[in-house]
Amino acid sequence: xxxxxxxxxxxxxxxxxxxxxxxxxxxxxxxxxxxxxxxxxxxxxxxxxxxxxxxxxxxxxxxxxxxxxxxxxxxxxxxxxxxxxxxxxxxxxxxxxxxxxxxxxxxxxxxxxxxxxxxxxxxxxxxxxxxxxxxxxxxxxxxxxxxxxxxxxxxxxxxxxxxxxxxxxxxxxxxxxxxxxxxxxxxxxxxxxxxxxxxxxxxxxxxxxxxxxxxxxxxxxxxxxxxxxxxxxxxxxxxxxxxxxxxxxxxxxxxxxxxxxxxxxxxxxxxxxxxxxxxxxxxxxxxxxxxxxxxxxxxxxxxxxxxxxxxxxxxxxxxxxxxxxxxxxxxxxxxxxxxxxxxxxxxxxxxxxxxxxxxxxxxxxxxxxxx
Amino acid sequence: xxxxxxxxxxxxxxxxxxxxxxxxxxxxxxxxxxxxxxxxxxxxxxxxxxxxxxxxxxxxxxxxxxxxxxxxxxxxxxxxxxxxxxxxxxxxxxxxxxxxxxxxxxxxxxxxxxxxxxxxxxxxxxxxxxxxxxxxxxxxxxxxxxxxxxxxxxxxxxxxxxxxxxxxxxxxxxxxxxxxxxxxxxxxxxxxxxxxxxxxxxxxxxxxxxxxxxxxxxxxxxxxxxxxxxxxxxxxxxxxxxxxxxxxxxxxxxxxxxxxxxxxxxxxxxxxxxxxxxxxxxxxxxxxxxxxxxxxxxxxxxxxxxxxxxxxxxxxxxxxxxxxxxxxxxxxxxxxxxxxxxxxxxxxxxxxxxxxxxxxxxxxxxxxxxx
Numbered sequence: 001x002x003x004x005x006x007x008x009x010x011x012x013x014x015x016x017x018x019x020x021x022x023x024x025x026x027x028x029x030x031x032x033x034x035x036x037x038x039x040x041x042x043x044x045x046x047x048x049x050x051x052x053x054x055x056x057x058x059x060x061x062x063x064x065x066x067x068x069x070x071x072x073x074x075x076x077x078x079x080x081x082x083x084x085x086x087x088x089x090x091x092x093x094x095x096x097x098x099x100x101x102x103x104x105x106x107x108x109x110x111x112x113x114x115x116x117x118x119x120x121x122x123x124x125x126x127x128x129x130x131x132x133x134x135x136x137x138x139x140x141x142x143x144x145x146x147x148x149x150x151x152x153x154x155x156x157x158x159x160x161x162x163x164x165x166x167x168x169x170x171x172x173x174x175x176x177x178x179x180x181x182x183x184x185x186x187x188x189x190x191x192x193x194x195x196x197x198x199x200x201x202x203x204x205x206x207x208x209x210x211x212x213x214x215x216x217x218x219x220x221x222x223x224x225x226x227x228x229x230x231x232x233x234x235x236x237x238x239x240x241x242x243x244x245x246x247x248x249x250x251x252x253x254x255x256x257x258x259x260x261x262x263x264x265x266x267x268x269x270x271x272x273x274x275x276x277x278x279x280x281x282x283x284x285x286x287x288x289x290x291x292x293x294x295x296x297x298x299x300x301x302x303x304x305x306x307x308x309x310x311x312x313x314x315x316x317x318x319x320x321x322x323x324x325x326x327x328x329x330x331x332x333x334x335x336x337x338x339x340x341x342x343x344x345x346x347x348x349x350x351x352x353x354x355x356x357x358x359x360x361x362x363x364x365x366x367x368x369x370x371x
Numbered sequence: 372x373x374x375x376x377x378x379x380x381x382x383x384x385x386x387x388x389x390x391x392x393x394x395x396x397x398x399x400x401x402x403x404x405x406x407x408x409x410x411x412x413x414x415x416x417x418x419x420x421x422x423x424x425x426x427x428x429x430x431x432x433x434x435x436x437x438x439x440x441x442x443x444x445x446x447x448x449x450x451x452x453x454x455x456x457x458x459x460x461x462x463x464x465x466x467x468x469x470x471x472x473x474x475x476x477x478x479x480x481x482x483x484x485x486x487x488x489x490x491x492x493x494x495x496x497x498x499x500x501x502x503x504x505x506x507x508x509x510x511x512x513x514x515x516x517x518x519x520x521x522x523x524x525x526x527x528x529x530x531x532x533x534x535x536x537x538x539x540x541x542x543x544x545x546x547x548x549x550x551x552x553x554x555x556x557x558x559x560x561x562x563x564x565x566x567x568x569x570x571x572x573x574x575x576x577x578x579x580x581x582x583x584x585x586x587x588x589x590x591x592x593x594x595x596x597x598x599x600x601x602x603x604x605x606x607x608x609x610x611x612x613x614x615x616x617x618x619x620x621x622x623x624x625x626x627x628x629x630x631x632x633x634x635x636x637x638x639x640x641x642x643x644x645x646x647x648x649x650x651x652x653x654x655x656x657x658x659x660x661x662x663x664x665x666x667x668x669x670x671x672x673x674x675x676x677x678x679x680x681x682x683x684x685x686x687x688x689x690x691x692x693x694x695x696x697x698x699x700x701x702x703x704x705x706x707x708x709x710x711x712x713x714x715x716x717x718x719x720x721x722x723x724x725x726x727x728x729x730x731x732x733x734x735x736x737x738x739x740x741x742x
Contacts, residue, residue, distance in 0.1 A: 082669070085684075085686075108483065109483050109485040109486075110483055111484055112479065112481055112482060113477075113479035113483070113484055115480075117479075130485075176557075179553075183550050186547075192567075196563075298430065313456075
């Protein structure tokens with residue numbers, strides 16, 4: 001992996017050099033991990049004005065899933081700080097100044113006002129600038145290593161969910177089902193869940209951010225599961241809704257078919273060059289037309305990668321267009337207060353039609369299963 | 372709980388009024404939860420210059436474990452934002468200005484430079500000041516509700532660990548043991564783990580931040596477990612080291628007795644008025660005297676509450692003195708590279724000698740058990 005990280009750093013450097021040069025400090029954890037493989041909390045990356053890249057980290061265990069402990073093969077200098085309150089970002093500013101940098105671009109959306117001030121005091125000669133979301137921009141389009149990790153995450157997720165569907169669900173609580181799903185994710189090789197697993201039954205079903213309760217699954221319930229594996233740091237999401245019992249009620253079939261049609265429309269709108277808000281509109285319009293506009297969330301999908309809700313955001317006000325190799329979720333849902341509802345989420349990778357169109361990573365069936 | 376939160380807000384207000392008045396914006400998630408009970412990500416609290424308290428929250432599920440959905444009984448106005456990128460802190464600044472505040476104290480250690488700038492633009496007439504760590508300071512000494520939650524968290528933790536000790540451990544992997552412990556925490560009523568459960572075997576044992584691997588437990592291993600429950604938001608920690616097999620080796624007994632003596636010295640140093648660094652020194656000195664100074668972490672303990680590593684920090688450079696009703700961990704450890712090691716952590720509440728001295732919350736035995 002170390003060559004991959006070195007290549008990513010050199011792409012960032014190339015973009016910066018054209019934009020003005022100087023040293024660059026990356027402090028946002030997901031960005032540090034993307035550029036170095038190090039997932040240790042508090043670690044920062046300094047791209048020196050002198051061409052040297054340095055990872056500054058607090059003392060502690062080895063630096064993450066993909067860390068290269070030698071620090072030689074990956075062209076990255078490793079500095080372990082003495083701990084006890086030394087802020088790696090402040091130390092990095094001092095290091096940049098001592099190596100002759102005149103300017104330092106920092107992530108102003110990540111550094112707190114207090115850290116930024118400490119950094120300015122530690123290196124008074126250094127002119128501080130804003131790097132903005134340059135690394136997040138670079139993270140939008142995924143490389144083959146990243147897509148491979150996402151595919152594995154989705155495979156693990158499908159396996160874990162599939163096993164659950166083979167077991168008896170009636171009488172079990174939302175909390176126990178969620179725990180069981182997370183255990184199965186780990187059994188299949190996940191680093192952990194991509195986000196807290198949500199299991200929602202009966203009148204809770206279809207709620208976007210439902211936290212599992214002690215409610216037990218009953219005959220006639222809608223059961224909504226939203227879950228995903230984290231694998232080598234990469235996170236995916238699946239959302240499925242089932243019916244418990246021999247046959248769904250008419251209102252359940254109708255609502256399911258509506259949400260399914262909306263989700264399919266969203267998936268089919270994914271293409272290189274498609275506007276973010278166009279994809280959102282495709283998934284949102286059928287639900288609005290059915291009178292559920294007021295019940296919808298602000299976004300119907302978002303990018304996934306090292307974070308579960310990263311750029312782009314698929315929402316009515318989002319500006320921008322999709323590229324190939326951008327993985328996103330498409331997951332509209334409707335929750336009818338007091339009754340329950342339906343959510344269907346997939347993780348897909350945007351691909352041109354010539355390559356077969358969007359690549360569906362989460363392949364568990366979206367037929368309405370009666371369990 | 373709502374009266375408790377109202378009382379906490381009014382204490383914060385009292386301290387601020389003497390210090391200059393004006394509106395106050397609390398954005399750090401643990402601080403918002405402490406003052407409102409709301410644990411929804413992105414929610415902020417505005418203490419208005421006009422005496423009104425307002426919780427501003429993004430749209431989403433009901434606002435956390437202890438939220439009062441009515442918004443009436445707790446003297447707190449609730450504003451739900453329209454979502455789609457509206458930052459609650461920015462909205463709060465606009466609200467403060469529209470209600471006639473001239474100044475707004477913000478948490479500069481929490482707000483990013485970019486958010487702070489957006490806030491300043493949204494309310495150009497408002498003078499921004501720094502609230503500093505006023506809420507964290509107030510959170511140091513716990514009230515009875517908080518201590519009760521911590522006691523329950525510790526009870527759950529002891530139960531979960533106790534059950535594991537009754538099962539067969541040889542042949543099971545670190546990852547599976549960690550998952551099993553987390554499942555048992557939930558079975559006993561935890562909201563979740565207080566932090567990722569660490570199980571370290573053989574040469575991994577005694578490592579401070581070890582992430583469980585697929586290594587299996589073997590005869591003769593040291594086995595270190597560090598875990599804790601989260602209950603009503605409150606987090607505790609226990610750390611224990613066991614030996615696998617009929618009898619420990621001599622080096623294991625020696626190392627265990629040394630770390631145990633150091634940990635006991637740290638516990639016994641806990642008293643109202645004791646210096647943070649004095650407690651650290653008590654736990655550190657026996658290990659340094661035995662030649663392990665270079666192997667120790669920067670801190671031997673820290674405060675616990677809504678966060679697992681909150682103020683105070685028990686380290687050589689920490690300034691300040693303990694008060695009664697401050698819960699802390701005391702957990703020194705030694706890891707011998709290539710061989711393994713020992714960690715012993717407890718969560719205790721500082722109490723005066725007249726009240727019986729420090730209250731031990733995590734009561735699992737610290738005898739060296741051979742399992």
